[in-house]
Amino acid sequence: MSDKKIAIITGASSGIGLAASTTFLASDWNVFGVDLSPAPESLMSNTTNFSFLKVDITQSDAPSQIVAAAKSAFSSSRIGALLNVAGIMDKHAGVDKLLDADWEKVMAVNLNAPVKLMREVINDMKANGGGSIVNVCSKASVSGAVAGAAYTASKHALFGITKNTAWMYKDEGIRCNAIAPGGGFGDILFSFFEFPL
Secondary structure, eight states, rough: OSOOOOEEETTTTTTHHHHHHHHHHHHTTTEEEESSSSOHHHTOOOOTTTTEOOOTTTTTHHHHHHHHOOOHHHTTEEEEEEEEEOOOOOOOOOGGGGGGOOOOOOOOIIIHHHHHHHHHHHHHHHHHOOOEEEEOOGGSOOOOSSSOOOOOOOHHHHHHHHHHHHHHHHGGEEEEEOOOOOOOOOOHHHHHHOOOO
């Protein structure tokens, strides 16, 4: 069994997730990348400390599948970090033009999947003396003037869950923090241009 900690990073194929994966690898962590897109060669070339699962994080069995695969890949039970980076943009629609399908898809990716992954790793972190969870919440988590209704609601809710988790597990060595970046180069930014304002 390896005693090196594992960082699970969703959205690992581009943007913030790719940068985070590269940084953790440079810091000698075992990195388990997760994305619906294939992993870039820059990550796959590190066969010692990087492993990858191409999966739809909204599937009901995805959280347990991800954690089990991460432990198996590195023969370790030490999930030291979870970075919930994966996210999708909405169509910049206000509530009057919001389609049920768009609402449900954005909530599934941006809120439900991160919460279920947090739930999946918390017990491992408690058993191993703690860990760190980072949720990418975006500027839309603190403003109503960034995106459409679905994206804004999903990021506000994720920010709330982040604060609750930080408080709930503070005495068990588990930190939970949010970052709220603006736009950056990655799949989510490029997807925005598919939807005319």
